[in-house]
Amino acid sequence: MNEILNISGVVMDFPTPKGPFTALNNINLKIAEGEFVSLIGHSGCGKSTVLNIVAGLHQATNGGVILNGKEVSEPGPERAVVFQNHSLLPWLTAYQNVELAVKQVFKNTKSKVEMQAWIKHNLNLVHMDHAMHKKPDELSGGMKQRVGIARALAMQPEILLMDEPFGALDALTRAHMQDTLMEIQNELRNTVIMITHDVDEAVLLSDRIVMMTNGPAATIGEILEINLARPRDRIALAEDTTYTKLRAAVLSFLYEKQRKIEPIAEHAKKKSEMKASNSAAA
């Protein structure tokens, strides 16, 4: 196992008006090169916080992240992020959105022609070559997310971080996107951390599923190895007993061991508080 990422002893305290709020407590995780890891857990447990710390967008209060022997201290293109709501620049076309990233990352290493080819290659990978001169407004949700993935892939990252990349999509589009992602993974073998709420998605795509306990002071509860052969096929797997067992294991963690009964109103309040403090931090 060729270790690429090491998250060790990460603690995250958010300052709040009522004193520090400990979101994460002692997160330890090692990820091997080419591994696909899913983070799953109930809403608000701290999945995005973990991802943002790896991305360098947040600084851990304690502990740290080491990528390829270097400590992570700020964001960078070697840790490309695919955001939940695509976050394409609305005034640029799909092509230009990828171009912005490519021009920045390869400004000293690729010629103009090489860059053009590289941008098109990445849009091809996500099957967006036919609509690359459209603005985000003119694209469907799934297409926008494809461009977001193309932009991240085009940075040629050492690790790809995805925060609920398909969370906003309908079930059918989501399945398409998962297939595209598997296809790309077959070819590129990127190291990936993906946050998801979808148990099937986690089992289908991952090599390992990391299950987080409920917050506050959330930590890693269990880690599940998904030893299903690749390439995987969703229809064949539906009747596979190993698949069914793995799926049941995740479900039992989420809904028996970490059952979360939270009144709806309280959850909504938490979400809006989080939003407020997020924008205050910005």
Added chain:
Amino acid sequence: MIRNIFTTLQALVIPLIGMIVFIMLWSMAASNINTSLGKFPGPQAVLTQFSALYTEHKAERVKEKAFIQRQVERNAKRVAADPDYVPKMRAYTGKETFLDQIITSLVTVSCGFLLAALIAVPLGISIGLSKTLNTAFNPIIQIFKPVSPLAWLPLVTMVVSALYATPDPVVPKSFLNSMITVTLCCLWPMVINTSVGVASINIDLVNVSRVLRLPALKHVQKIVLPASIPMIFTGMRLSLGIAWMVLIAAEMLAQNPGLGKFVWDEFQNGSSDSLSRILAAVFVIGFIGFLLDQGMRQIQRLLSWDKSTASR
């Protein structure tokens, strides 16, 4: 198809009906109002004055040409008589016509507006990006924002007189006074809207920039500026509208050349045509204000990615 024709017809006919009703009401009301300068002008009187004003303008231009012609001839004669003579040209100092005043006002408002934009956009971006700058500037902006720019006028006049004391100025002082007043009134809405636009950029877009490690200048150029263009234009349209209103008032108050002075002069003049000429000026002021806003809207359409804000 037929539906389409119907809707376009509707779009044309309804405003037309509105117009006709307005003109009818106006002429009815006008014939019933008696002022010390005669009857309140109706549509007919105003139309007559429009053509009179244009004729006056043409006549004035003919006079100017003749004046220059006479000077050129005189100079030529003197040079022929005495080769050492350095010919002098005096500028024509006739009365400014209505058209001249329109041009003056337009130039003044454009210069004042552009100067304000040059200051306000960079300032607004810096304030929007930096919490510290925001805290520093906010009280100043909040206090100056509600001040009528006309209150600045006396101060501006005095400062310009004191600082701009060259014997032969490039632009007249009165122009500077009006222009700076316009700038002062455009400044605040533009700074505020720009800074709000910059401060409210989607956090995810900022994160994209951080992940790419865009240098500060590139960050502003590629992310901040385009993202806040809709708000910048909102501020610009708002301030251009105010500026045009304020400029006319400032010209009246300070007797600076422009449409405001035209209105004031006609009022002082008190002839039987004065009211219809003032009313003609009122229409022109309104129409130019409308054109200025439409112009800004077209520029916004061209520059802004957010077509929804441009169509308002």
